[in-house]
Amino acid sequence: MNLIEVLNWSVALVPVLVMVVLFAWLDVFKLMAPRELVGPLIMGGFMALVAWPISGQMLDTLPMGYSFYSRMVAPWIEEALKAIPLMILIAANRIGYKIDAIIFGFAIGAGFSVVENGFYLMRYPDLTMPVWVVRGLGTAVMHGTTTAILAAVAHELGERRLREQGTGLAFNLLWFVPGYLAAGFIHIIFNQFPDRPGLVMLATLVLAPIAIIGLLRFGETEAQLWLVEESEGHRLWLEEWRKGGFPADASGQRIAALAGRATKAESERIREYCMLKTELVLTAEEELLDRDRKLEEGESERLRTGFARLEALQQEIGRTGFAALRRILPFSRNDEWELSELKELLESE
Known part of the structure; x- marks a missing residue:
């Protein structure tokens, strides 16, 4: 692998992984150790592997061109696939607060983008550096952001059930519908400007961090209030038991x-x-x-x-x-x- 290829792979894959670590670092509760980010990254990457043959089959069997598929169909398929790991994590009670839902969501999207970009790097090795810059700083960040938004909305809708007494299964598919629709529409808008990739990349680099940091700060405030309220309740229970x-x-x-x-x-x-x-x-x-x-x-x-x-x-x-x-x-x-x-x-x- 020559220097140009190393640079192409680096700009296509590394920036979004750095952002995952950065957003985890911004979590004031330090809920996730670096090793805990590996799981959602792998899950997102696996969903990209699943998406590849689905896309090929749909393009081969349905009367649509690649441009229409990329702009109007692929976003819904990819956002649905990225939602599956989130469903698994929530059903398995691996997500507690909105903060870690957001970070897990971004990590799933990042894992998806890393594998997707890896496919393109291997299939189109002759593409120039600007293409990989756009994919690494634009498409990859978009994938992470849409899944983070989906995670935040699903958690918001499901948090009452997560806080209810009882340890049974807390999961409802309807929690994911509004976030899925939001993620799909954002993804579609992103894909509408194939002739202006640089502009879309710059807009993504500005808007995505603002959105994620805003969600993290909202989640931080919510978690703080939640913890204070619940700890007071448990302290009162404990006093009654001790009496x-x-x-x-x-x-x-x-x-x-x-x-x-x-x-x-x-x-x-x-x-x-x-x-x-x-x-x-x-x-x-x-x-x-x-x-x-x-x-x-x-x-x-x-x-x-x-x-x-x-x-x-x-x-x-x-x-x-x-x-x-x-x-x-x-x-x-x-x-x-x-x-x-x-x-x-x-x-x-």
Whole structure:
């Protein structure tokens, strides 16, 4: 590979990856380590591999030219494919706040663009540097931005369900429809000016970072308010548990009824499990609010002991008893995500 080819590959692939790292760095909560960005990048790249044969098949079988397909059809197919990894991540409870939804979304779009540009680099090696500059600084950034917008809108529509009590599946395809439409229309507008690639690239370089940074700042404010509200609620629950009673809310009363039907030993295990889990969730929220993503000296051992005891209590309560308890616990899917973040922080110590 000569110097020109190295430069072509660099300008086509590297800028959008740098932007992924930059946006993750701008996250004040530091929710994602660099290694966590690899997954969405790979998922986005895989979707580009899927898109390639779909595009070829449609062009071969449907009566449309490449220009019409590129401008009017491809955007909808590509945005739908990029939405699939987001659906998987939300269904698997790997996205907690809007901030990480946006960053994951941009990373998926970036992965898609890297593989797509790689295809073009191998298929059209004789194209000149300006083409790869436009694709690396224009098309690639557009792909990341549209998926980030899709992610932000889907999270906004689904966040009430994510904050509801209960740890069952939180997923609704309708959450993704408005964001998908927005992403598709932006993509279509981008593709309408094949004769002015430089102008479109410059517009993208100006507007895309403004949009992403604006979304990140909105997500930051929302997450801050969300954390303060939920930590206060969990602190009140914990105080009620520590006083020896049951929380006065509906969930607490259902737990009291379950404990009342159990033996004394079983009732004590239920109380201990609920109190310990509340402590751990509250600790997770306080660590996120602290923002430095570092545990105080001696905190790691206490938390490891707490998580180990939580697992032991689950085993002691038994499969049937825990299934009944889990249905009425006052914890949301987002609380479970916060606990997973705390565990990841422990593992990184």
